[in-house]
Amino acid sequence: MQIYLPIAEVSVNAFTLIGLGGLVGLMSGLFGVGGGFLITPLLFFIGIPPPIAVATGANQVVASSVSGVLAHVKRKSVDFRMGGVLLVGGLIGSFLGVIVFNILQSLGQIDLVVQLCYVVFLGLIGLMMLQESIRTMRRSKNPTYRKRLHQHNWVHKWPLKMKFRASGLYISIFPPLLVGVAVGVLAAIMGVGGGFIMVPAMIYLLGMPTKVVVGTSLFQITFVTAFTTLMHAVSYNTVDVMLAVLLIIGGVVGAQIGTQLGAKLRAEQLRILLALLVLLVCGKLALDLFLTPDDLYEITAGVK
């Protein structure tokens, strides 16, 4: 069933969009990633103009992350205090990121930088997660190994400590604030919620327990993407609500199924799956950069 999108001015198959939304929603519920890093390229692929894909993708992420975070609130796996600190950092970072974005755009190299960012960050994070989860699985098979309750490193010597009860942490507020800023900068440049960077950062840098990471990440993503959607709608008129509704229909259902599925899977298995997914996306993007393209020419609307 073809449907005409009023803002994008293209006609696309409604079921394709619902399916796409469902797939991304599933990821969102399962891994605590917003899915922006998947939905934006997928929308490009089916012929949605890039600015519309980025802005509407953000709107779809709001829906699936609200859906996901509510399920996590029920299970009491959201650290609201940590989420709040990350959010403050995220909004500061997003503001800085927009400035960087504009500078890069005026240099005419934004596309390349965005692509390189994706390849580098997805590659690093994917490898890190894969290595970590394989190590954890090996250890769990070895009964003599006993995991330390807390890993203390230099981060724990910083001032202004705060208790994060849900995470069982007592650390300085600067590490989460900085993680928030970094994710915000990258989110603004790469046009994503930042979940796929934040989830590993929360596990490996902040040392949060895996069970609260997903919910807390979704909490932060909800607000950052809502802010992004509004900015795009007001300044560029690029949110296509018809497109968003179709993606959302699939997305909210997918997010719920993902959360249910996530509760049944073991944390390490979940991490391996996410690591593999991240590496897959990274590999595809890297190939696009290195392989000779089918067509050396490309058309972009408007005059640069």
Place this chain on the structure above:
Amino acid sequence: MRALLSVLAATCLAMPLWAQDSSEPLIERQGSPTQPIYDNPSVPDAETVVHPDEQVVAGLSSDSVAITASFDGSDILIYGAVKRETAIPPGPPIEVIITVEAPSGSATVWRKERKAGIWVNAQSVRIAAAPSFYAVATSGPLDQILRPEWDNRYRISLTHAMRAFAGREDVDSTVPFTEALLRIRKGEGLYRLDENAVSIIDQTLFRADVRLPANLIEGAYKTRIFLLRDGRVVDAFVAPITVSKVGLERWLYRLAFDQPLIYGLMSLAVAVIAGWGASAAFRSLRRA
């Protein structure tokens, strides 16, 4: 008089050809001696069509296309007849070319180059105006029924779809870039050449069906009908087609551009309600 004519010609060339006053009749003959709209100053005056013996009389199945939510493209039937005061002239038969053109937009064509192992957009050519859709339907092979100088004057074939380059060019040749634009848009079905798609009966009646694609943008489209003999245009005819969004599509589009803050908040509300609704629905589903 000459000065006046050249001013007129310059004005007409400068503004988009379809920018017609809406109070004018829907179908209007163009190309009469007093209105040299297609005149290219480089073509000598003697070549201008003056009181043709054969004239086009034509109509469209519809002069407006309404884009609704379920819009999936549209077919337009273009039909007409050749009006003559005299007998059919001897020589090669009459030929007809019909073009349908969407409003133009600017575009940038990039060429990728391998730099430090990766492919990056290196050189670009900026095109000030190229139609977002352009279809040419003919009654025979285009290169046989239309002479290049007449193609040049009336800008009929696909290669003439682009109007002008914007800004200074920093490439050796713009040709591969414009060819790439044509090739890519042809591949997407946005630029089409349908030879033999116009059928002519008894050198008098003709008809053609032109398919407008699903990816149509809103605006004033233009249909041109050319009557040719021996590769020359003997008469030309222009009719506008209005493509506009209606109903929900129109309402959303206007809201997005007139009240962006309300539109943005509405988009967010839809997202939040949908997310909350799904969460609530699943909870009650599990309890049941």
